[in-house]
Amino acid sequence: MRSLLLGVMPCLLFAQAPPLSYDDIVQRARTSPEQFRTEALLAERHRALASTRGFLREGPALGISAGPRTNPIAPTTTDQTVDLDLPLFLSQGTRSRLETSLGQADPALRGAAKVEARFRLRQGYLDAWLAEEILHLREADLQTVQAWFKAAQVRLEAGADPAFQVTLVEGEQLRAQADLDEARRQRLNAWAVLRSLADVPPAPTVLAAPGDASLLPVDGLQSKFDASALRRAIQDRLDLEEQALRHQEAIATSRWSLRGSYGKEGEDRIGKVGFAYRFPRPGEGQAVRRETEATFQATKRELETALLELDARFQSALARLQTATPPLPFTGFEQSLKAISLRLSEGKERPSEALPIRRQLLEAKAASFRRLHAAHLLSAEVQALTNGVNP
Secondary structure (H helix, E strand, O other), X not given: OHHHHHHHHHHXXXXXXXXXXXHHHHHOEOOOHHHHHHHHHHHHHHHHHHOOOOOEOOOOEEEEEEEEEOOOOOOOEEEEEEEEEEEEOOOHHHHHHHHHHHHHHHHHHHHHHHHHHHHHHHHHHHHHHHHHHHHHHHHHHHHHXXXXXXXXXXXXXXXXXXXXXXXXXXXXXXXXHHHHHHHHHHHHHHHHHHHHHEOOOOOOOOEOOOOOOOOOOOOOHHHHHHOOHHHHHHHHHHHHXXXXXXXXXXXXXXXXXXXXXXXXXXXXXXXXXXXXXXXXXXXXXXHHHHHHHHXXXXXXXXXXXXXXXXHHHHHHHHHHHHHOOOOOOOOOHHHHHHHHHHHHHOOOOXXXXXXXXXXXXXXXXXXXXXXXXXHHHHHHHHHHHHOOOOO
């Protein structure tokens, strides 16, 4: 008996676990791929900047050589030479502009990636919650149709209804089962997306409801969007890419190097210091500049397109916000469905008359869930596009 209780207790504790709230999911959020890509981009820019620190375009090269010297008269000695090569980077203005641009873009790009990741997490939570509610609705609907099918069979056996009334309910039962199977598939897909965004259990668990949705005021949203984290990140990214390309061009066209050597030849000590200049190949400098300009124009066009898409996204959200109304719960669903079931069992309604009403009630209940989902998602998107803070 004791071992049985010990085996049952974990199941009871799991069954009594509270629903998983959005705040719980935020604590388990994973780092998004976009955040990793942003981190990699900034690390590459910092590496390029560090490579030209101290008037050098790359690290110094140190060479050491030694070898014997044989003299028929004097004893054998060893010659030693140390060579130092310092590739110079004389475009300090280009480096300074890159450093300034990187200092501005670093927090902006990190902040924008975090805002977008938080919005995707909110969307994943809302989608999983909606799929769960639709699944519960479909499960209850199948039970209702199964009860109606039994009632229709009883009325057929009593001679109160013709056989086609039972066939109608049987067909609706098959449709309800298909809808339930589709709801289960959608819930698994939504949960898989949420698992990719946060460290949630492998199997779908109960999620806490998002609560009432409050619509944001429209006044002042345009100015907030103009100064938002997402928009500022695109603008700073364009300046960063331009300065990074100019910096790469300056490195590719740098020619001068500082060289020095110190050698030991027998009893002699020899030190040398000088400069070296690498002559470019024909057309090399022009090709580098043409490549830089073409790459910058392509990057500029891509970021301009991203900015236009962000503007369109905000205008779409603003238009929906201006025409949106607070979602109201559909409270009469259960009572109406019970009334229809009672009239059907009492013979006051036939299945051919009750089934369309049930379908309308079912779709209205599902629509109420979808409206609440859309209102919360719209609020989260507007806040991500303006304040950079998601609810």
